[in-house]
Amino acid sequence: MNNNFLQNTLYPLLACPRCGTPHDSPFEQNETVCTHCKLAHFQIGEIPCFFPSGTEHKLIWQFQAGVMQKTAIHGLESIAESLSRYDLSNTTRNRLGEIYHSCELSQVNTFKLLEQYGITPLVNEQVNQMNIGDLSEYYDLILRDWAWDTTENPSTENQNALKRVISQIDALNIKPKKILVLGAGAGRLSWDIHSRVKPEISVALDSHPLMLSISDWLIRQQQPIALGEFKIFPQIGFQSGQVHTLTPPADPENLRERWFGLGGNIWHMPIQAGSFDMIITPWLVDVTGGDVRDLIGVVSNLLAPGGHWINTGPLLFTRHIPVQIKYNAPEVKEFLALSGFKLATENVQVSDHLVSPIEARGRTEQIWTFTACKSETPDASSVDGVIVPWLVMHHLPVPPSNYSTKDKHPLIGTILSLIDGKRSINDICAEIAGRIPEGITVKDAVVTLLGQVIAEESDNT
Numbered sequence: 001m002n003n004n005f006l007q008n009t010l011y012p013l014l015a016c017p018r019c020g021t022p023h024d025s026p027f028e029q030n031e032t033v034c035t036h037c038k039l040a041h042f043q044i045g046e047i048p049c050f051f052p053s054g055t056e057h058k059l060i061w062q063f064q065a066g067v068m069q070k071t072a073i074h075g076l077e078s079i080a081e082s083l084s085r086y087d088l089s090n091t092t093r094n095r096l097g098e099i100y101h102s103c104e105l106s107q108v109n110t111f112k113l114l115e116q117y118g119i120t121p122l123v124n125e126q127v128n129q130m131n132i133g134d135l136s137e138y139y140d141l142i143l144r145d146w147a148w149d150t151t152e153n154p155s156t157e158n159q160n161a162l163k164r165v166i167s168q169i170d171a172l173n174i175k176p177k178k179i180l181v182l183g184a185g186a187g188r189l190s191w192d193i194h195s196r197v198k199p200e201i202s203v204a205l206d207s208h209p210l211m212l213s214i215s216d217w218l219i220r221q222q223q224p225i226a227l228g229e230f231k232i233f234p235q236i237g238f239q240s241g242q243v244h245t246l247t248p249p250a251d252p253e254n255l256r257e258r259w260f261g262l263g264g265n266i267w268h269m270p271i272q273a274g275s276f277d278m279i280i281t282p283w284l285v286d287v288t289g290g291d292v293r294d295l296i297g298v299v300s301n302l303l304a305p306g307g308h309w310i311n312t313g314p315l316l317f318t319r320h321i322p323v324q325i326k327y328n329a330p331e332v333k334e335f336l337a338l339s340g341f342k343l344a345t346e347n348v349q350v351s352d353h354l355v356s357p358i359e360a361r362g363r364t365e366q367i368w369t370f371t372a373c374k375s376e377t378p379d380a381s382s383v384d385g386v387i388v389p390w391l392v393m394h395h396l397p398v399p400p401s402n403y404s405t406k407d408k409h410p411l412i413g414t415i416l417s418l419i420d421g422k423r424s425i426n427d428i429c430a431e432i433a434g435r436i437p438e439g440i441t442v443k444d445a446v447v448t449l450l451g452q453v454i455a456e457e458s459d460n461t
């Protein structure tokens, strides 16, 4: 692949996720250093990876790969041990053999792929005891994207996902030039959109090394890979394991030259503000671990004025997110209005999700798809019960005023002194983070104190 192309198209959009400095130095030996804060960023294959911990992030991936490999080897050894026993019939032997074969092939090929991208598994007992995240978490998405949907046996899931997004773009009657897909996973949807819409550039951002590697391998490198699938619960009439060959998508027009994988974390974006005219978040808003309001802030910052945000997916917020921030659709729409977004279209569909050809069971999910346009002029609408938009949407600048309060909390003076008409609550929190006593959440403290100031002010008028 042409490195000049990366240099001319993707690199000018990047920024250091720690200090925000635009990226302007080439990668040498898979590393580049921020000209301002000197943080070293890395590349896996041709995928630039920009995380706030720099090259140390690659180590985390390597430890995650180490844990995944250890678990896989342990599982294989246990089945191999059972297969060597004398008390099995051929029926049991065949079932275990099918599982062993698919599992072994997946483990060999997955680690070969990760190695190709420089992610050599590392094992460290101390790290193993920490919860560093399970790399196999989204394995089924890889199969759904690239294995279950073949020419002989097409699956409707990928087609429907594409239709949901394309119908939104068609309704806008626009041709986006720069598309950013956040949480792009194994890449299929971002590729399908890219090859249909043919923008100048598509960037598929994710924080998951296996997802990034698979999508780059199939889309950019045009290489096939064989992976296995196995089911631990027997189902009548279905085999227990299957080997799939994932084939690269056809690309007669060489559109992959303009599709890029990017390693990064949504909460520490490595992209310059206003760089994209379309952002797509497929099945993301409920799995980021954060607050949807903050995600709206991230999207708003990355979109150029007049740009569009297409969201598609359920509101199946992960278990450990508090119920207070498991927002419903009307709440999300209020947040959009408060942030100066105009809702263009929306629909709700009920659709199959992750239905495997070797599975009798299946999931059905409710999928909410909407398009919101970032206003050219950042005017927020008013929403019932909301005193001021910036108190709810923490990315909005806090307007200057003669704020005063009877509260003599030592922090209040510092917080009020930081209000300059440009800083948001998020910016203020970042500035005072180190000065807050342990055990207090910065955001809670700032929002509460500013809330009191505003409430007192409106009581006085």
Ligand SMILES: C[S@@+](CC[C@H](N)C(=O)[O-])C[C@H]1O[C@@H](n2cnc3c(N)ncnc32)[C@H](O)[C@@H]1O
Residues within 6 Å of the ligand: 138, 141, 182, 183, 184, 185, 186, 189, 205, 206, 207, 208, 211, 264, 265, 266, 267, 281, 282, 283, 284, 287, 288, 289
């Ligand atoms: C439910 S999956 C959906 C993947 C893909 N959009 C799809 O529809 O198949 C969510 C994806 O978001 C990514 N993700 C979650 N939190 C992220 C974060 N903070 N930064 C970057 N990617 C993130 C995950 O790695 C995962 O690939």
